[in-house]
Amino acid sequence: MAKKEYRTYRGMRDFLPSQMRRRDYVFNVLREVFEAHGFEKIETPAIELWEVLSGKYGEEEKLIYRFTDRKGREVGLRYDLTVPLARFVAQHRSELVFPFKRYQMERVWRADRPQKGRFREFYQCDADIVGSPSMMADAQIITIIYDALTRLGFKRFLIRINNRKLISALHRKIGEGDEFSLARAMDKLDRVGLDGVKDELLSRGFSPSAAERVIAAMSLTSLKEANKFFGEEEGIYELEELFSYLKAMGIPDDFYSYDPSLARGLDYYTGPIFETVVEEPRIGSITGGGRYDKLIGSFAGTEIPATGTSLGVERIITVMEELGMFPEKISPPAHILLAHFRDTRAEALKLASQLRQKGIKVDVYCGEKGLRAQLGYASQKGIPLVGIVGEEIKKGMISLKNLLTQEQSEVPVENLEKFIRGLYYFDFG
RNA sequence: GUGAGCGUAGCUCAAUGGUAGAGCAUUGGACUGUGGAUCCAAGGGUUGGGGGUUCAAAUCCCCUCGCUCACCCCA
CATH class of the missing domain: 3.30.930.10 (Bira Bifunctional Protein; Domain 2)
Known part of the structure; x- marks a missing residue:
């Protein structure tokens, strides 16, 4: 050093x-x-x-x-x-x-x-x-x-x-x-x-x-x-x-x-x-x-x-x-973080690409740690939404967690884009 | 260019002239599906640098470098 x-x-x-x-x-x-x-x-x-x-x-x-x-x-x-x-x-x-x-x-x-x-x-x-x-x-x-x-x-x-x-x-x-x-x-x-x-x-x-x-x-x-x-x-x-x-x-x-x-x-x-x-x-x-x-x-x-x-x-x-004049919510570094497990990485990466093509800002955690760390990562970076790509992806579902409200629900992948856009705190220009 | 204040761990700061510490951060572990965590452990310092006074200096004095603020002027 x-x-x-x-x-x-x-x-x-x-x-x-x-x-x-x-x-x-x-x-x-x-x-x-x-x-x-x-x-x-x-x-x-x-x-x-x-x-x-x-x-x-x-x-x-x-x-x-x-x-x-x-x-x-x-x-x-x-x-x-x-x-x-x-x-x-x-x-x-x-x-x-x-x-x-x-x-x-x-x-x-x-x-x-x-x-x-x-x-x-x-x-x-x-x-x-x-x-x-x-x-x-x-x-x-x-x-x-x-x-x-x-x-x-x-x-x-x-x-x-x-x-x-x-x-x-x-x-x-x-x-x-x-x-x-x-x-x-x-x-x-x-x-x-x-x-x-x-x-x-x-x-x-x-x-x-x-x-x-x-x-x-x-x-x-x-x-x-x-x-x-x-x-x-x-x-x-x-x-x-x-x-x-x-x-x-x-x-x-x-x-x-x-x-x-x-x-x-x-x-x-x-x-x-x-x-x-x-x-x-x-x-x-x-x-x-x-x-x-x-x-x-x-x-x-x-x-x-x-x-x-x-x-x-x-x-x-x-x-x-x-004077504290900056708005509370200036656009976050990403709209959503896709969290994943060892065996769902490919699914997460694929979904990320699909969402990006629709104009959503998507971050995918690229370290080696587990879900706990991935949630902490999103939280510290100020990314308000985490999509957990787990075994439910086989049924075409992902678990969507809102870090601001603690709410979590399973959402069909095909509705994900609509769901994200529906959240009031995003400004998609 | 002029003047004042301040320099201690990566960061924020403690320590009456008498053994250099804490919190946060970092690393490892408890711990591969639920967040800023908690607990345990570890690493980390010539106290900005140099000189002086003293039995003894982070502490007092001098020099130097750096930072901050004010003046000048400017956004």
Whole structure:
């Protein structure tokens, strides 16, 4: 036996079957929501050439896993799914139908220090619309966020919405400092409060009068007020249009709001930006996204507008675990286990094949132990039904035991499929 | 990158500076037709690693590695 202690690399995880069932449940719901909105799935490679990744993330770039391959080419593990999408669109432009609506559910990597809800290897589920400058596209993205979270059972969440153009406008209005620094300070609101933001601005070299104006801008609670404050601004018109579409699509208005403090860290956003927060538990944002009209142009040569969101599945799963939101019965590893004795093995295997052809998930115990152990096996794996293939098989009968209710009865083999399908707790899709 | 807490059997955890233990898990048996069992037995540890203080260190001190949490930032 190896004595060395092995473990997973920091921030990376194994998933047990019981965990995978829950994860897949979430992924399946998301897939259904994406497809309900007409989005098509694509995949892209884990590794991108360094020139694809570099210069897209600002400060975050230092968190990209970067290395050289055997021939000395600079490459990196993808940091998100948005930049690879931009490269993908530029590369396959002639083969795509625009506006192009795609979703992606894949791993990304960040050389970050792990903590609660943060990993070095994790999945993101992204939905983006490429090739439409219309606020209809942004509205559809936000609707997807709402639909996905609602279908997963979230009762309360808030989609915060702002526009990068308004941060630029505010920066122009105060006429000092740099925009990035301004955005950073504003983004701290929910952690340090208005006074904290003011201190942050002063320590970043903004004048007291500038800080006052920023605080005033951040105290705006509605688009109407924002309109008065900013005057004629494209960013305001965009949000007004966006909100009118959200209303038309029936999103309850207490699930989203204009939030002048939302800034978002990534460099590539150019228009409306949005992220979703939950109050319990404290975990940071569970979705994040926005419009990025210039990014694809940096690959394609010509500008191609785009907007989209990333759903933070890992955090969504963490929240669902902590709040006990997973349904009691996520589909079992098998609908039925066929238990057998030494002289009925062949019969059990034959019956298993027949049932599988009818779409039943059948497990057959493949160890050398007796009935006692086989029942324990089913019980521990969470298989709710055991078909005991014993000598009654000669009469065309098997004993069917329901482990949840303790009930047992002899059932003719030809009725078995119907019997299994009749049980309320199975979902046969 | 900054800070705090914690590392004892495969897992969860005990042990005032004084003989390293329990439960679960594993393996064998009671036990080839009725389930998470019960009983018996067995295996399993340089107490993360290294150094120091001490008659004596899992326990105190230093270094190091690892994990967790928070900050930064983010999904």
